[in-house]
Every structure is written in C-alpha cells, then in structure tokens.
Amino acid sequence: MGEFLTDNIKTQEYFLNMGPQHPATHGVLRLLLQLNGEIVENIDMDLGYVHRSIEKMCEHDTYQQIIHLTDRLDYLSSHMNNEAVALAVEKGLGIEVPDRVKVIRTMMSELTRFASHALWYGVNAMDIGAITPFMYGFRERELINDIMEETCGARLTMNYNKVGGVRYDLHPNFQKKVKDFIKHARKKLPDYDAVLSNNIIFKKRMKNVGFIDKDNAVLYGLSGPTARGSGVSCDVRKVHPYSAYDRVQFNEITFTEGDSYARYRVRIREMWESLSILEQLVDNIPEGDYKVKTKAVLKLPEGSYYQKVESARGEFGVHILSRGDKLPYRVKFRSPNFANLSALNKMAKGVKIADVVAILSSIDIVVPDIDR
Amino acid sequence: MSYLSDITGGIKSLLGGMTVTGKYFFINFFTRKEVITEEYPDNMDTLKMYDRFRGEVVMWHNENNEHKCTGCSSCERACPNGAIEIIWKKEVNPETGKAKRAIDKHIYHLGMCTMCGLCIEACPTDAIEWGQDFHHTTYDRTQLTKVLNKPGSKVISGTKE
Amino acid sequence: MIILSNFSNIHQWLLGLIQNAVATRVVELTIIALAYLAAFALIGLLLVLAERRIAAFFQLRLGPNRVGPWGLFQTVADALKLVSKELTGTVKADKFLYGLAPYFVIITALVSMSIIPFSKEVQVFDINIGIFFFISVSSLGVIGIFLAGWSSNNKYSLIGGMRTGIQMVSYELSVGMVVVTMVILSGTLQLSQIVALQQHTWFIFQGHVSAIIAFMVMMIASTAETNRTPFDLVEAESELGAGFHTEYSGMNFAYFFLSEFMNMFLSASIIVVLFFGGWLSPFGITAGIPFMGLFWFILKVSVVIFIFMWFRWTFPRLRIDQILTLEWKYLLPINMVNIVLMAALVWLGLTF
Structure with a gap:
C-alpha cells in the first residue's frame, strides 16, 4: 500500500493567493503562500496596492502642508506621525515649544496608542476566530475617538499638530473626559484578559507560534511591540525621549519569549502603561500657550533632519532633506510596519495556514503605512 | 497528572470567558444598558456634532x-x-x-x-x-x-x- | 416501515374520507412531509434570527430590529432576497457535483429530523434503532460539504472541504461513543423508549458522574459536528473567506446556511432526548395535558441551543492539528474510560 501511494499518487506544493482582498490581511496586502497541504513552505509578499506616493507628494508641499499627509500613513497612530514631522521641522528651525504643547502632545499620543491597541485587540481576536472581543475593543476606542473629535475636530485623521504647537487649545471638557476614560478603562481591561488572554484556546493558538529570536529581531529591523516581544529594548520614548516623556514614569514592556503571545502581552501591558502615563499628566497640564508664532513661510536651513517617535507599531522616523527652500528636497518616512512585515516569512515558515493569520495580526500591520 | 490539570485548567479558563460574555448578554437582554451602538438614521434630530468637528x-x-x-x-x-x-x-x-x-x-x-x-x-x-x-x-x-x-x-x- | 401510530386519529379520519388504504397512506405521507418541510424552514429562519439577535446582545449591539416587530421578519426578507438571487458558479467547476452538494446536506438534515420525538404525539418515524439511524444519516451530510469543497474549483473551498472530512470523521466517533454510553444506561435504541425510561429521573441524574462527563463530551462533539466556533475551521472566515461555500450563491448558499442551523437544532434535540428527558416535563407537572410535551421539548432545546451560541460568541477558533489533538488525545480516552465507568455503574446498580 505504501509503495502504491508513493508510486502512483504524486503530491506537489501548491500556491494560495491570500489577498489582496482577504479578511485577514487588514487591507490590500497580497500574500502568496506556497503550501504543502496545510503547511506553509514560503510566503511571498506583494506590496503596493495602496501606494499613493506620499513621499513624492511631500516634495511639492510646504512644511505646514506635509503634516496632514502623514495622517494617511499609519492612520491608527496618526497623531504620532504628525508629531514626528512637527518635531523634525521644529528641530530644523530651532523652535522650542512651550511645556503645555509637550504635555498635550504626549497625552494625545498615549490616547492614540491606547485606541490603536484597543482596535488591534479586537482585530486580533477576530483573526483568531472570536468575534465578540472585537466590539469590546471598539467600545474603549470609541470613547477616545470622542475625546479626539471634541478637541481636534476629527476622529481618525486628526491633523492636530502644527509646526510650533498644536492647532487648537484643549477643549474645556478634555480633562474630565480623560479622567472618566481612565476610570472606565481600568474597569474594563480585566475583561480583555478573561475573554482572551487567559483563554486556553487562545493561548494554544498564540504560544510557540511565529517565533523570532532577539538577534533576528534586530537583524530584520523590527521595532515597537513586535520587537519588544522578543526582548529587544527599543522603546523610543525611553531611549530617546521626546515631548514630555522624560518627565513621566513608565515601564518599557519587554518579553523574552518572542512568540505571538509575547507580542500580544506586550500590547496589553502597554495599554496599562498608557493609562498610567495619562493619569500622571492629566492633572499636571501646565498653563501657557498652545503654540508659538511661526513665520507664514517656513524655510528650513540646508541640511538633513531626522526625528523618530514611538508610534503604536514601532519606530516611526521622518527624514527631511532640505536645500534651504520652502519645500523639502526629499522626505523619507521610516515606517515601522514595512520592517515588521519583512520578518513574516521568517516567523511563519513551517506553520499552518491558520497560524499565518495569527502571526500577521500579532505583528499588527497597517497596509497604507507599508505602501505609503 | 498534568493531563488532568490541563483539562480542568482549560475548562476553568473557558468558563471565565463565558462569564464575562454572559454577563454582557444578560445585561443587554434585559436592560440594553451596555449597548454601545447608536440607531443612526433614527437619531438624526438629536445628533449633535462637536463644535470643532471638521465636516x-x-x-x-x-x-x-x-x-x-x-x-x-x-x-x-x-x-x-x-x-x-x-x-x-x-x-x-x-x-x-x-x-x-x-x-x-x-x-x-x-x-x-x-x-x-x-x-x-x-x-x-x-x-x-x-x-x-x-x-x-x-x-x-x-x-x-x-x-x-x-x-x-x-x-x-x-x-x- | 414508517410507524404512524401517533397519528392514528387523523389516519382514521382520512381513511373515512378517501375510502382507499393505499391512497390514504400517500395523502398522509404528503401532508406529513409538507408539514415537516414547513417546520424545517420555520425553525431554520427562527434560529438564524435568534442567532443574530443573541450575537448582537453578546457584542453590545442591538441586532436586526427593523423588519417587523423586534425584527421578526428579517430572516424572511433575507430568504426572499436569496431566492431572487442568481445562482453563480465557477468556470471549471464540476457542474453536477456542484449542484448536488447542497441537496445532500439539506436532505440528510431533513431525514434525520423525522426521528426526533417532538412530543408524545408528534413523532413520524419511531424506528427501533432510532439513535443509530440518526447517527448514520446525519454523518452523510459531510459528503455534501466535501463535494461542495471539491467541486467548486477553488482552493479555499478545497481546504475547507478537506478540513471537514478530517473534523467530521474524528468527532463522529465521540458522538457515537457518547451515544453508546447512554445506551448502556437505557438499554434501548428507540427514541420513544429512551424518553419513556426517563419518566421519573432524567438520564443525566440517573447516570450522575458518568452521564455528566458524557454530556460535556457531547456538547463539545456536537459543536464540532455542526461546524460552529470554536470548531468552525470549515468556514473560518478570517482564513478561508467562507470556506466550502465560497462559490455558492442564492438559494444554494441558503441550503447550506439553513442546514447548518438545522444540524444544530438536531444535535440539541438528541442531547435533550439523551440527557434531559426529551419532551417530559420536570417532575411531571404537566403530564396530563396533551401537546405540552412540545412546549417542554422546544424549551429544553432552546436552552441547549443558547449554550451553543454562547460558545460561538465567546471562544476563538482552534487550529486543525489542535482539533485532532483534542479529539484523539482527550475526548476519545475520556469516552473510553467513561463507557467502562457507565457499564460498572449499571452493573453495580449504582444508577438512580
């Protein structure tokens, strides 16, 4: 019988197109899976389906105008992206922003991070097959969106930063709403653990899947929670503090396991850290101006300027090359997702199809940030 | 012995999750208190956007x-x-x-x-x-x-x- | 041989009307078939609606509440929409098998419905090997799903179909062994007999420890049999799109959808019959009133179905190898021990 099978039945590897329209690829990403039965032999990633040439567009816009384009990169951490550009331009112009601006920016960043992680929690649950936690994540995110809408005027593409400050002062309700939110989130976050983190099925699905060790994480240029799950200490907020991060107490969350579950736990713990940062700042917002007056036409001195921030997905960097003109000569965005996605093949070799979905969602990619 | 503790621990974790979802189900079933969605076209009259909203x-x-x-x-x-x-x-x-x-x-x-x-x-x-x-x-x-x-x-x- | 003794009054009445034994039988069968088809559709539509509303409450939503009072006609509207839709197919699909597959699934569900004792009066087919008949017929449904996956000429469907094969073959075993366990206790395969034996105590109390273990295993295995989360790998929308029925549209899709819910109803019915006394009222409080059995049966089935839904809207999905691990390394050994335990209990007379 064994001979009959090997002689007469040929098995071959086959290819499966995952995407560009596929529920698990979070946007228009195409994965070409080379499969042996259910086991993944190789993954080819095909990018570029939402390429909008944002870097090129930046070359035709003034420095004030660039900022709103970065909303459309990683739309879930749009505030951090804005902040990176604003900080880079301020660095070039030598503008020192008031303390109030720094605190406002930090608080907004942490709110955005929480919102992004809350959404990721829901989407991750959905990729693993549990649909209910999706709405739990959105419940918390909706409250943050309301805070954002009240102060910034938009829910997602806030465009709140500008060179030399922020666009509007904080709304009078802001402090009260943030305090309410912190109280609400502290009550609801344990639900997340009960429904998903402690669930035996979820643990079995996430543990020992998508392993990447510390050396490889550095080699692939991973950053953010994805790298910290492998034990790489790379939190820009700690290593190169910007805005008000040098005046708050928080822990950099690292786990050494390097599997999907470690990355999951990093994000859950980061939500708690975000809450504690918010709690430290919400009563200590210094009085002062919310922006400094800048010239109508900004001309960056000749040279190159790099600023990195910790976005919800990792290190987001902006590199501006200026020729002393009012338009930048070249703008390059270092997006965390591109580097993080590059490690997918390494993580997902030899796993099942279902694990590819789990690993992809544990990296937490946002496709527009990859394609730019 | 770990075989049996696997089973009991697993069941316990599953029941923990079911407690949370069940709690929300019964609250919503009887009172609709935890419902977070809005009935959008119906609340058009009372729907008020924030002052700074950029429409x-x-x-x-x-x-x-x-x-x-x-x-x-x-x-x-x-x-x-x-x-x-x-x-x-x-x-x-x-x-x-x-x-x-x-x-x-x-x-x-x-x-x-x-x-x-x-x-x-x-x-x-x-x-x-x-x-x-x-x-x-x-x-x-x-x-x-x-x-x-x-x-x-x-x-x-x-x-x- | 179809036993229609429960409908003997109607039978007499029809016989008087038509004056021909054979024609009466035919008319009778047609009426019963139509009634069961109607019940089938009604139960299916109500279950879909219930699932959607219940899912909504689990997920902090309201659910469909626009069509009719409390959204009662939502699924009717959906069904009308599906009927009016075009039946599409893939280019290189095996047309014959592709068309055949949904009927396989729905007919098996319909046939196994015939043996369910809805109440003392309402049971079409009280065969003496009832529960055995149920298992054998309902296991044919997997062929339909497998055919659908194979004939669609779509890799996602194919993977879904293959997974079905693996999953069903494994979990049939568990269902079968649980049934064996309970048959040891009951000593009969006939469903009406099984219910009648629980007149004083339900089997879950009669068999206590062993019956409770069997019940838990049965719940898990039934969830897997009906392809619901945490065992919905066959569809697994985040992995395979819609799995085996990706390429089906309109009514063909509706057949799969409906039969999925019917299978859940049937599994719940069998659980109720095996463990919770079928249509018997608790402590016999409504024993004398005719057709109250129907009420109790539906109530018990609803509770079991609600637990299925609770599972579905709480748990994540297992991976294919974990499903097999769960069956072969956990449920099967537990079942084997449980059969011995049950046999010992019955032998030593430790049942209540």
Missing part, C-alpha cells in the same frame, strides 16, 4: 446675504490639494467709477478636500469656517464642487485683508 468648509453669511471673503486667495495658496479656487471679476464702483477686482466665486471642491484646516487658519478675515454637516454622499461627483459664496452676495463693507 466641510462653509462660508458665513449674515442676514443681508453678505460675507467677509475679500477673495485674497490666502486659502487657495494654503490648500495642499488644490481644493479651493477663487474666481475674480471686475466690479465698477458706482461712486468713483473706478473698476476694482472683487470676488466672483469661491469654488470649493469637496471631493479633493482632506479636511486639514489650513485654509481656515490662513483666512485673514475669518470668512470661511467649518460646517458640521457630514452627509456628503452624492450620486454624481460634480455635485461635490460647491460655490461657497451665495449668489448675489456681497462683501461686508469695511472688510480688509
């Missing part, structure tokens, strides 16, 4: 059909997307008989607008502002091109750039 760019008009836009093109220059066009006309002052440039149409392409707010910041006379309407859907994209100053409207006299 679309509108031009403020007073009761005499007058606005503050002098047509200085600051917004046109500030717009990153070319969503605003200002069209001029020659206006003859009846008293002096001199021809002077004046605003004819303030054209706003909603379809190109990214709601960044730079035009409104750039406006020296605060003529344009944010409208709270977000029902932008149309069947034809030509309807997304709007003329912001109403027909026959004038600049409030004394408005300076």
Whole structure:
C-alpha cells in the first residue's frame, strides 16, 4: 500500500493567493503562500496596492502642508506621525515649544496608542476566530475617538499638530473626559484578559507560534511591540525621549519569549502603561500657550533632519532633506510596519495556514503605512 | 497528572470567558444598558456634532446675504490639494467709477478636500469656517464642487485683508 | 416501515374520507412531509434570527430590529432576497457535483429530523434503532460539504472541504461513543423508549458522574459536528473567506446556511432526548395535558441551543492539528474510560 501511494499518487506544493482582498490581511496586502497541504513552505509578499506616493507628494508641499499627509500613513497612530514631522521641522528651525504643547502632545499620543491597541485587540481576536472581543475593543476606542473629535475636530485623521504647537487649545471638557476614560478603562481591561488572554484556546493558538529570536529581531529591523516581544529594548520614548516623556514614569514592556503571545502581552501591558502615563499628566497640564508664532513661510536651513517617535507599531522616523527652500528636497518616512512585515516569512515558515493569520495580526500591520 | 490539570485548567479558563460574555448578554437582554451602538438614521434630530468637528468648509453669511471673503486667495495658496479656487471679476464702483477686482466665486471642491484646516487658519478675515454637516454622499461627483459664496452676495463693507 | 401510530386519529379520519388504504397512506405521507418541510424552514429562519439577535446582545449591539416587530421578519426578507438571487458558479467547476452538494446536506438534515420525538404525539418515524439511524444519516451530510469543497474549483473551498472530512470523521466517533454510553444506561435504541425510561429521573441524574462527563463530551462533539466556533475551521472566515461555500450563491448558499442551523437544532434535540428527558416535563407537572410535551421539548432545546451560541460568541477558533489533538488525545480516552465507568455503574446498580 505504501509503495502504491508513493508510486502512483504524486503530491506537489501548491500556491494560495491570500489577498489582496482577504479578511485577514487588514487591507490590500497580497500574500502568496506556497503550501504543502496545510503547511506553509514560503510566503511571498506583494506590496503596493495602496501606494499613493506620499513621499513624492511631500516634495511639492510646504512644511505646514506635509503634516496632514502623514495622517494617511499609519492612520491608527496618526497623531504620532504628525508629531514626528512637527518635531523634525521644529528641530530644523530651532523652535522650542512651550511645556503645555509637550504635555498635550504626549497625552494625545498615549490616547492614540491606547485606541490603536484597543482596535488591534479586537482585530486580533477576530483573526483568531472570536468575534465578540472585537466590539469590546471598539467600545474603549470609541470613547477616545470622542475625546479626539471634541478637541481636534476629527476622529481618525486628526491633523492636530502644527509646526510650533498644536492647532487648537484643549477643549474645556478634555480633562474630565480623560479622567472618566481612565476610570472606565481600568474597569474594563480585566475583561480583555478573561475573554482572551487567559483563554486556553487562545493561548494554544498564540504560544510557540511565529517565533523570532532577539538577534533576528534586530537583524530584520523590527521595532515597537513586535520587537519588544522578543526582548529587544527599543522603546523610543525611553531611549530617546521626546515631548514630555522624560518627565513621566513608565515601564518599557519587554518579553523574552518572542512568540505571538509575547507580542500580544506586550500590547496589553502597554495599554496599562498608557493609562498610567495619562493619569500622571492629566492633572499636571501646565498653563501657557498652545503654540508659538511661526513665520507664514517656513524655510528650513540646508541640511538633513531626522526625528523618530514611538508610534503604536514601532519606530516611526521622518527624514527631511532640505536645500534651504520652502519645500523639502526629499522626505523619507521610516515606517515601522514595512520592517515588521519583512520578518513574516521568517516567523511563519513551517506553520499552518491558520497560524499565518495569527502571526500577521500579532505583528499588527497597517497596509497604507507599508505602501505609503 | 498534568493531563488532568490541563483539562480542568482549560475548562476553568473557558468558563471565565463565558462569564464575562454572559454577563454582557444578560445585561443587554434585559436592560440594553451596555449597548454601545447608536440607531443612526433614527437619531438624526438629536445628533449633535462637536463644535470643532471638521465636516466641510462653509462660508458665513449674515442676514443681508453678505460675507467677509475679500477673495485674497490666502486659502487657495494654503490648500495642499488644490481644493479651493477663487474666481475674480471686475466690479465698477458706482461712486468713483473706478473698476476694482472683487470676488466672483469661491469654488470649493469637496471631493479633493482632506479636511486639514489650513485654509481656515490662513483666512485673514475669518470668512470661511467649518460646517458640521457630514452627509456628503452624492450620486454624481460634480455635485461635490460647491460655490461657497451665495449668489448675489456681497462683501461686508469695511472688510480688509 | 414508517410507524404512524401517533397519528392514528387523523389516519382514521382520512381513511373515512378517501375510502382507499393505499391512497390514504400517500395523502398522509404528503401532508406529513409538507408539514415537516414547513417546520424545517420555520425553525431554520427562527434560529438564524435568534442567532443574530443573541450575537448582537453578546457584542453590545442591538441586532436586526427593523423588519417587523423586534425584527421578526428579517430572516424572511433575507430568504426572499436569496431566492431572487442568481445562482453563480465557477468556470471549471464540476457542474453536477456542484449542484448536488447542497441537496445532500439539506436532505440528510431533513431525514434525520423525522426521528426526533417532538412530543408524545408528534413523532413520524419511531424506528427501533432510532439513535443509530440518526447517527448514520446525519454523518452523510459531510459528503455534501466535501463535494461542495471539491467541486467548486477553488482552493479555499478545497481546504475547507478537506478540513471537514478530517473534523467530521474524528468527532463522529465521540458522538457515537457518547451515544453508546447512554445506551448502556437505557438499554434501548428507540427514541420513544429512551424518553419513556426517563419518566421519573432524567438520564443525566440517573447516570450522575458518568452521564455528566458524557454530556460535556457531547456538547463539545456536537459543536464540532455542526461546524460552529470554536470548531468552525470549515468556514473560518478570517482564513478561508467562507470556506466550502465560497462559490455558492442564492438559494444554494441558503441550503447550506439553513442546514447548518438545522444540524444544530438536531444535535440539541438528541442531547435533550439523551440527557434531559426529551419532551417530559420536570417532575411531571404537566403530564396530563396533551401537546405540552412540545412546549417542554422546544424549551429544553432552546436552552441547549443558547449554550451553543454562547460558545460561538465567546471562544476563538482552534487550529486543525489542535482539533485532532483534542479529539484523539482527550475526548476519545475520556469516552473510553467513561463507557467502562457507565457499564460498572449499571452493573453495580449504582444508577438512580
């Protein structure tokens, strides 16, 4: 019988197109899976389906105008992206922003991070097959969106930063709403653990899947929670503090396991850290101006300027090359997702199809940030 | 022995999850207290957007059909997307008989607008502002091109750039 | 041989009307078939609606509440929409098998419905090997799903179909062994007999420890049999799109959808019959009133179905190898021990 099978039945590897329209690829990403039965032999990633040439567009816009384009990169951490550009331009112009601006920016960043992680929690649950936690994540995110809408005027593409400050002062309700939110989130976050983190099925699905060790994480240029799950200490907020991060107490969350579950736990713990940062700042917002007056036409001195921030997905960097003109000569965005996605093949070799979905969602990619 | 503790631990974790979801189910089943969604088209009358909400760019008009836009093109220059066009006309002052440039149409392409707010910041006379309407859907994209100053409207006299 | 003794009054009445034994039988069968088809559709539509509303409450939503009072006609509207839709197919699909597959699934569900004792009066087919008949017929449904996956000429469907094969074959075993366990206790395969034996105590109390273990295993295995989360790998929308029925549209899709819910109803019915006394009222409080059995049966089935839904809206999905691990390394050994335990209990007379 064994001979009959090997002689007469040929098995071959086959290819499966995952995407560009596929529920698990979070946007228009195409994965070409080379499969042996259910086991993944190789993954080819095909990018570029939402390429909008944002870097090129930046070359035709003034420095004030660039900022709103970065909303459309990683739309879930749009505030951090804005902040990176604003900080880079301020660095070039030598503008020192008031303390109030720094605190406002930090608080907004942490709110955005929480919102992004809350959404990721829901989407991750959905990729693993549990649909209910999706709405739990959105419940918390909706409250943050309301805070954002009240102060910034938009829910997602806030465009709140500008060179030399922020666009509007904080709304009078802001402090009260943030305090309410912190109280609400502290009550609801344990639900997340009960429904998903402690669930035996979820643990079995996430543990020992998508392993990447510390050396490889550095080699692939991973950053953010994805790298910290492998034990790489790379939190820009700690290593190169910007805005008000040098005046708050928080822990950099690292786990050494390097599997999907470690990355999951990093994000859950980061939500708690975000809450504690918010709690430290919400009563200590210094009085002062919310922006400094800048010239109508900004001309960056000749040279190159790099600023990195910790976005919800990792290190987001902006590199501006200026020729002393009012338009930048070249703008390059270092997006965390591109580097993080590059490690997918390494993580997902030899796993099942279902694990590819789990690993992809544990990296937490946002496709527009990859394609730019 | 770990075999049995696996089973009991697993069952315990599953029951923990079911407790949480079950709690929400029974609360919602009897009281609808934890329901977070809104019944959108039904609450249109009571739905109030926040003051700073960026829905679309509108031009403020007073009761005499007058606005503050002098047509200085600051917004046109500030717009990153070319969503605003200002069209001029020659206006003859009846008293002096001199021809002077004046605003004819303030054209706003909603379809190109990214709601960044730079035009409104750039406006020296605060003529344009944010409208709270977000029902932008149309069947034809030509309807997304709007003329912001109403027909026959004038600049409030004394408005300076 | 179809036993219609429960409908004997109607039978007499029809016989008097038609005056021909064979024609009466045919008319009778047609009426019963139509009634069961109607019940089938009604139960299916109600279950879909219930699932959607219940899911909504689990997920902090309201659910469909627009069509009719409390959204009662939502699924009717959906069904009308599906009927009016075009039946599409893939280019290189095996047309014959592709068309055949949904009927396989729905007919098996319909046939196994015939043996369910809805109440003392309402049971079409009280065969003496009832529960055995149920298992054998309902296991044919997997062929339909497998055919659908194979004939669609779509890799996602194929993977879904393959997974079905693996999953069903494994979990049939568990269902079968649980049934064996309970048959040891009851000593009969006939469903009406099984219910009648629980007149004083339900089997879950009669068999206590062993019956409770069997019940838990049965719940898990039934969830897997009906392809619901945490065992919905066959569809697994985040992995395979819609799995085996990706390429089906309109009514063909509706057949799969409906039969999925019917299978859940049937599994719940069998659980109720085996463990909770079928249509018997608790403590015999409504024993004398005719057709109250129907009420109790539906109530018990609803509770079991609610637990299925609770599972579905709480748990994540297992991976294919974990499903097999769960069956072969956990459920099967537990079942084997449980059969011995049950036999010992019955032998030593330790049952209540």
